[in-house]
Amino acid sequence: MLRTARVGAGDEVIVPSYATATTAEAVRDAGALPVFADIDSRSLCLDPASVARAVTARTAAVVAVPLFGHPADLAALQAAVGQGVLLLDPTDGEEEEEGEEREEDIAQRRANAALLDARLTGVTPVTSPGVLHRYHSYVVRVPGNGRPDRDAFARALRARGVRCRVPVQTPVHRLPSFRRELWLPETERAAGECLALPVDAGTSRRELHRLVAACNALGGLLPAVAA
Incomplete structure (x- = not known):
């Protein structure tokens, strides 16, 4: 392009x-x-x-x-x-390149995301109202003190058998090959707070319920770690 x-x-x-x-x-x-x-x-x-x-x-x-x-x-x-x-x-x-199977996958991801939207507490889904989201990843913010709390929360989810990942570990402007002396506050905040949860078409309803139960039980914060 x-x-x-x-x-x-x-x-x-x-x-x-x-x-x-x-x-x-x-x-x-x-x-x-x-x-x-x-x-x-x-x-x-x-x-x-x-x-x-x-x-x-x-x-x-x-x-x-x-x-x-x-x-x-x-x-x-x-x-x-x-x-x-x-x-x-x-x-x-x-859109023109997406076949029928691709559209079915997108529809399933949206359905999975809708379930999480309705049932998750303690974490905040990242989205804007009224947009047609394709949900390549379902990204949430973990409240607390940034990266330490988010990383502790992710470890606790994995210990409970829930797949999750940090979507962006390091902003590009801080990578050695692109280093810039910039302050991008929302970029830095997202890098420290955001976590991606599974909503891919292969995610089972049982896995989604386990994810919800684990997130809600943790409440978004691990007080012992935050202290």
Whole structure:
């Protein structure tokens, strides 16, 4: 997409730091400079206000990465940068490429996520109202003192047989190959609080109920660890 748009040497491309390094690497491979912006606390996608602050005379494009299946707010992002900056959506053409089995998987993930939405307590699902979420991951925030409490909570879930993972261990702007002296508060907060729970199509109803029981029993915090 970047090469088709003739983005290259001397250009800047705004990307999220709360993500995998894939997008930043693609920008660099095209010869452009990745510029990191902060995320919205509800969607975990690029925050339009932060993107607007990151725009310079060299900004050629913004890559609106949909985090964990949550779509980015394309209209707000385009309004933030104006018509002179390209807004690239990595999901362009994705729906046409999805077959019947893929749509069934998405429907099952949404059903699993709806069950967790209705029954989980003690953790906060990360989503914006009214969006068509694909739930590549079901991401929640674990309340408390950030990374220590989140990691302790994850260990306790695994001890109870519940699959879970930290979706982004290190923001891209803090990786050695992309290190920038930036303060992106929502990115840092998400990196310390967020946990991904299983909602893939292969997750059984029994596994979902075990997940709910374990999360609710823990209550989102482990007082002994927090102390």
